[in-house]
Amino acid sequence: MTAPFADRLADAVLTKGSSLVVGLDPDPARFPEALVGTGVGSDREATAAAILAFNTAVIEEVAPFACAVKPQSAYYEAWGAPGVAAYEATIARAHEANLLVIGDVKRGDIGSTATAYAAGHLLAPGSADAITVNPYLGTDSIEPFVKAAQEGGGGLFILVRTSNPSAADIQDLQADGKAIHDHVAGLVTGWGANTVGENGYSSVGAVVGATRPQELASLREALPQAWLLIPGVGAQGGKAADIACAYDERGLGAVVNSSRGILYAYGDPGASEWRAAIAGAARTLRDELAEASGATGVQQGT
């Protein structure tokens, strides 16, 4: 039987000495020229093949420096069924490289539908180890995902406070003296109560943006048992040092995603050393996060 996701993630962070999650948001318009053959960016099959080639290279380069990768489903769905096949193949490549996979799908729907989403994205053979979930529909929309996570050793990251400027529109509205995202944090604690693993963390985690450090600290306190998935470092403006508060004394409790800052670290699509640039960006951010987290373990990749 697969161990609970919360413990598998802790093992990965400790073994790798890394809390870095590399977001796989493949944008063919920014791919290295070497990968851009006929039809890439227009034909669905050709684009899906280029996406898989790019992701395969990225996975090989970042595997020593990351605990997980996070494919963003939108960039695959943009190319229809062939893109979704590339998403599935990307998960397989990441697993071969011994990386955990967080499927960034942000699904959320009524109970019967949530059961179908959980079947496809958490329980199907070859599916991700964890997925992101949107809480707007409330408890009965989350329970099928929690049940699937418990059955299959999977994990969830519930959107609590996202990193985009308009997150405030709904998430920061004040109800009964606290923000909506605080209400959601309370719900997340309840949803995950029965999934706390050996390391003290639940397999029901939370997405909490890094763009407002004070909010991160307060949500860390409100979510003591939740793994935090922190986006917004890099292209979105968050800094590694600002997230020290998210980690416990073992360097556990938070993982940090960077997508564009690593994937396109080479800048110019004509750059010949694009793979080295990707590896270098991943190594640098891993080191910055290790310093922020106070982790003392030996890093695997050098």
Add this chain to the structure above:
Amino acid sequence: MTAPFADRLADAVLTKGSSLVVGLDPDPARFPEALVGTGVGSDREATAAAILAFNTAVIEEVAPFACAVKPQSAYYEAWGAPGVAAYEATIARAHEANLLVIGDVKRGDIGSTATAYAAGHLLAPGSADAITVNPYLGTDSIEPFVKAAQEGGGGLFILVRTSNPSAADIQDLQADGKAIHDHVAGLVTGWGANTVGENGYSSVGAVVGATRPQELASLREALPQAWLLIPGVGAQGGKAADIACAYDERGLGAVVNSSRGILYAYGDPGASEWRAAIAGAARTLRDELAEASGATGVQQGT
């Protein structure tokens, strides 16, 4: 150039004399025996083929009685890339039958990602005419969808108040003297302000459940220019008569979804007259909705 979705939907409702949307939530465990060959319900390709065969039959039977179909993405994603291919083929079949398609995908993500979702689900050749969208991430997560809708003649239905029991967890929290779903309704009005078509309705609509009639009336008032997509009639307990308040005097302004109550109207998978049962259930609900809406047009299918 494609006409705005809001006007295309009005035309469909008036031409068909129907505000019925048939939800395509294919569950192989409930399919007619005649469609369940080897591997259906386990093998992905075989199941996807059965889903398409079922949907094709449903589309043929309900086409005279419905203005649109609403494939629920979860039931296709459950079977991976082959399931997504069946989703795409289902859209094509519905278009051949002159039905509008509302893709029930409930996506929602930060701006750059929302742009990718909009590309795949609204702008790609063969994509749906409209999709459902989750508002939890706020304005900058919605704008790319609105832009795509304006460019391509597509539509959106933003989740405002859903029909499931736990919707209250977040959507009914009170902030500044009104419920979160009322705040979202206000945002929806703003998001759609520049997309109002000839008939007075915007291409940025709203999902509003039918399970609490008073709430429906108050949201109708708060969303005077929004097409309402009303789920929850039938299997979820809502009654057709309860939704009269959602329509204007022309019988426009609302469409009503029923999924399981029509798809599985035959009950027993061994029933030989399953197609007739599906057609009959669609016709009955169309008639009930026409009565509730006060629509006086002649219905097309008899």
